[in-house]
Amino acid sequence: MKKAPFYILLIWVAAGSGSCKKWLNLKPENGIVGDEFWNTKEQVDAAVTGIYTSLQLNTELFFIWGEARADMVTPAVRASQDELDMVNLNMLPNNSFVNWRSFYQSINYCNTVIQMAPGVLQKDNTFTREHLNRAVGEAQAIRALLYFYLVRSFGEVPLKLDATLSDKNIQNLPKSSSAEVLEQIVSDLRNAEAGLPMTYGAIDQDKGRVTRYAVNAILADVYLWMDRYEDAIRECDKIITSNKFSLVSGFNFFTSIFYLGNSPESIFELQFDLQRLNPFYTMHHPDNRRWSASQLLPENVYGIDMVSPVPQADARGDERSFRSTDFTIWKYIGADDNGDNFRERDQSFAHWIFYRYADILLLKAEAMNEMNQPLEASRIVKTIRNRANAIDFKIMDSLNKEPMSVYILEERQRELAFEGKRWYDVLRNAKRNDYRRRQLLLDLAARSMPADRKQAAFNRLLDNNSHYFPVYFYELQTNKLLEQNPFYK
Numbered sequence: 001m002k003k004a005p006f007y008i009l010l011i012w013v014a015a016g017s018g019s020c021k022k023w024l025n026l027k028p029e030n031g032i033v034g035d036e037f038w039n040t041k042e043q044v045d046a047a048v049t050g051i052y053t054s055l056q057l058n059t060e061l062f063f064i065w066g067e068a069r070a071d072m073v074t075p076a077v078r079a080s081q082d083e084l085d086m087v088n089l090n091m092l093p094n095n096s097f098v099n100w101r102s103f104y105q106s107i108n109y110c111n112t113v114i115q116m117a118p119g120v121l122q123k124d125n126t127f128t129r130e131h132l133n134r135a136v137g138e139a140q141a142i143r144a145l146l147y148f149y150l151v152r153s154f155g156e157v158p159l160k161l162d163a164t165l166s167d168k169n170i171q172n173l174p175k176s177s178s179a180e181v182l183e184q185i186v187s188d189l190r191n192a193e194a195g196l197p198m199t200y201g202a203i204d205q206d207k208g209r210v211t212r213y214a215v216n217a218i219l220a221d222v223y224l225w226m227d228r229y230e231d232a233i234r235e236c237d238k239i240i241t242s243n244k245f246s247l248v249s250g251f252n253f254f255t256s257i258f259y260l261g262n263s264p265e266s267i268f269e270l271q272f273d274l275q276r277l278n279p280f281y282t283m284h285h286p287d288n289r290r291w292s293a294s295q296l297l298p299e300n301v302y303g304i305d306m307v308s309p310v311p312q313a314d315a316r317g318d319e320r321s322f323r324s325t326d327f328t329i330w331k332y333i334g335a336d337d338n339g340d341n342f343r344e345r346d347q348s349f350a351h352w353i354f355y356r357y358a359d360i361l362l363l364k365a366e367a368m369n370e371m372n373q374p375l376e377a378s379r380i381v382k383t384i385r386n387r388a389n390a391i392d393f394k395i396m397d398s399l400n401k402e403p404m405s406v407y408i409l410e411e412r413q414r415e416l417a418f419e420g421k422r423w424y425d426v427l428r429n430a431k432r433n434d435y436r437r438r439q440l441l442l443d444l445a446a447r448s449m450p451a452d453r454k455q456a457a458f459n460r461l462l463d464n465n466s467h468y469f470p471v472y473f474y475e476l477q478t479n480k481l482l483e484q485n486p487f488y489k
Helices: 006-019 041-056 059-067 081-087 101-122 129-154 178-195 203-208 212-225 229-240 250-260 280-284 297-302 357-370 374-388 401-415 422-435 439-448 451-461 473-478
Strands: 073-075 266-270 291-293 352-356
Touching: 041 101, 041 129, 041 266, 059 129, 059 280, 059 352, 059 422, 073 081, 101 129, 129 178, 129 212, 178 212, 203 266, 212 229, 212 266, 212 352, 212 357, 212 422, 229 357, 250 374, 266 357, 280 291, 297 401, 352 357, 357 374, 357 401, 374 401, 401 422, 422 439, 439 451
Parallel strands: none
Antiparallel strands: 073 291, 266 352
């Protein structure tokens, strides 16, 4: 894949970073390229800023990769044919949403910081080893996060760990196995953890930059994907026992977490503001939306209270995560928690949340249940449900592992709706123990597919390779070492 030289891209990305939060204001001077750039700590900081800015350009894919093939969303009138093909599990190698180029561009920014920043120690005597370790740690952690998205979405991907600094450095690579990629992810995160701070001294930085707790959150997720349950619990406990995070009350669920952002529950979220808007207005606003909430949510996911004199409602459901009157996805474009007012187009700056405290608690519950501790897992789940005033319309069997695993998966669906988690959650549970619970994928398709497409979807899902994206056609044309996912040959 041909790429523009890194320095040209860095200047373009970092130049746009001045519109983000205050800590994103550093940028390289126009015209600084090559060896002239890597001379000062300020230039290193600008390069790290460029990494975060590049992540903002991937936000749409974070949402679509995690939600389109699942059962929480449905395509709306403005959805493209490529999006419809994803929903119907009918993707081809020319589907624009399987193009991984923007991810590898961000990975290249990370690789360049990791490779070039150490040399600044000899050029700037105010640049400390601690500062270097922090910069490299941020780059390693974000590289790991990006590869985690890639390996869960494609299965096998090229593992590029050195920087492409110019066209002369372009190197074609074959795909690495998912096991190799996952081991590199763990290695990156382990190395990053030691050099990263627990706090940067400001809320927007503690939530918007990678801290040691963000590394623990990613590691917990990775370990659970790898079925390393004790390791996952250990990482969750580092966050839980820190006492730095807490669940937001159900009353403040929408306003604190999604409208204002950087809540006490947040661990790592991608920051947007008035000048750097997110893509969600055009994705979800009723006037031109591409995605809507599934109409199954009110009854099948959150439940409807038909018994109480004053009906109870899950604080995460209607008018918080979605709006039942027209099935608008509310988390990212709503301006209140009663479903009345939208954000204006120029106020589309809801953050993208990678990890928050409730997610970590549920990851721990899942790991504990897999270690045959369903009762202990149920207590964690009840904590989540109590804060949400959740409706007990399904029975929680807290004494048996199998039904408890289903309940935890459903609770993640309720808690983390539209946060890019659903497909990965279902696939993680389905593939465990040599796909013993493949039925989870079939049930998901049964809920989300049009009737005339269900059987075709069932047949596809019987092939494990269909659970991962095809390699984009352009990558195959330009890199002859790549092989197509066998399902799409």
